[in-house]
Amino acid sequence: MVAIGIVVAILVTLVAVLIPWLPTSASEEMDRIEFVYWFATVICIAVFALVMAVLVYSVMAFRSPPEDESDGPPIHGNTGLEIAWTVAPAILVIAIGVLSAFVLSKNGEAGPNPLNVKVFAQQFAWRFVYPDDGGIKSGQLVLPVNRSAKFEMESADVIHSFWIPDMGQKQDLVPGIKTTIIVTPNRTGVFSLICTELCGVGHATMRAAVRVVSQEEFATWVKERSEGGGGNPDAAAALFDSAGCGGCHAFEPAGSTGEIGPNLDNLVSAAQKAGQDPADYVREAIVDPGKVVAPGYQDGVMPPSYGETLSAAEIDSLVAFLTGAK
Numbered sequence: 001m002v003a004i005g006i007v008v009a010i011l012v013t014l015v016a017v018l019i020p021w022l023p024t025s026a027s028e029e030m031d032r033i034e035f036v037y038w039f040a041t042v043i044c045i046a047v048f049a050l051v052m053a054v055l056v057y058s059v060m061a062f063r064s065p066p067e068d069e070s071d072g073p074p075i076h077g078n079t080g081l082e083i084a085w086t087v088a089p090a091i092l093v094i095a096i097g098v099l100s101a102f103v104l105s106k107n108g109e110a111g112p113n114p115l116n117v118k119v120f121a122q123q124f125a126w127r128f129v130y131p132d133d134g135g136i137k138s139g140q141l142v143l144p145v146n147r148s149a150k151f152e153m154e155s156a157d158v159i160h161s162f163w164i165p166d167m168g169q170k171q172d173l174v175p176g177i178k179t180t181i182i183v184t185p186n187r188t189g190v191f192s193l194i195c196t197e198l199c200g201v202g203h204a205t206m207r208a209a210v211r212v213v214s215q216e217e218f219a220t221w222v223k224e225r226s227e228g229g230g231g232n233p234d235a236a237a238a239l240f241d242s243a244g245c246g247g248c249h250a251f252e253p254a255g256s257t258g259e260i261g262p263n264l265d266n267l268v269s270a271a272q273k274a275g276q277d278p279a280d281y282v283r284e285a286i287v288d289p290g291k292v293v294a295p296g297y298q299d300g301v302m303p304p305s306y307g308e309t310l311s312a313a314e315i316d317s318l319v320a321f322l323t324g325a326k
């Protein structure tokens with residue numbers, strides 16, 4: 001019986017360890033969540049191996065011969081056994097519960113100096129604003145490593161959900177209320193923020209890049225983004241990025257490679273083909289994206305709200321950028 005238990009335990013342990021069930025952790029919160037997973041998994045393996053050992057052994061050792069049709073011996077019960085199999089699981093489940101509560105509370109602590117980031121979600125794009133750093137805006141989530149980020153989140157339309165799989169934490173964005181979540185990235189790299197609440201036809205495309213950089217690189221990025229005099233190389237390119245355009249569209253001058261919406265490199269010739277002034281053509285496509293939908297692309301994926309969320313000057317600047325006008 002012990003041998004069966006050991007073999008089963010080894011087999012399930014291999015299944016647990018060899019298959020990469022979870023992404024490699026990239027945050028302190030995810031490290032803690034992984035610890036809970038492994039804690040529960042070890043308990044599960046032990047219980048499963050014990051049950052399987054008794055079950056397989058009983059089936060083999062107490063099998064009745066083919067001709068035996070007599071009744072089994074009348075057994076009323078076993079008080080000691082029943083107490084054991086009630087108390088042991090109760091202790092294990094309470095242990096998992098206490099550990100989970102501890103991790104949940106720890107994952108809700110931002111520490112003394114969190115980076116505040118406002119997250120705005122709309123069908124089907126993410127935008128980020130950094131109130132501590134001059135209110136700079138970005139369509140890409142840039143975070144310094146080893147510093148807690150506190151996200152205050154709002155949705156403009158329906159329920160969305162903020163989730164960076166490598167960082168574990170997950171939180172809904174609900175219209176009308178502000179929700180918060182803490183993430184403390186602990187390694188640099190590029191990750192993916194995905195919307196994990198079915199929010200409409202473009203739900204699957206509602207993603208944003210998450211770039212975790214060193215503290216120095218983050219300071220440089222903030223400086224580049226916020227500097228008006230001397231440093232701002234291309235405000236329109238920054239706007240293209242912060243409005244989330246690059247998430248869906250490839251456009252060489254902005255260095256974006258999105259494939260969800262049409263490529264924007266040849267807008268001028270497309271406008272000429274349609275017999276329209278390029279500036280009018282592009283403006284219409286930004287403000288009223290449903291009016292003309294490029295063949296092969298789906299209507300309703302691009303947010304129809306850019307006419308309201310961008311200022312007239314911002315739209316002018318985007319139109320000029322996209323048509324190559326100076």
Ligand code: CUA
Pocket residue numbers: 121122123124159160161195196197198199200202203204206
């Ligand atoms: Cu937003 Cu799904």
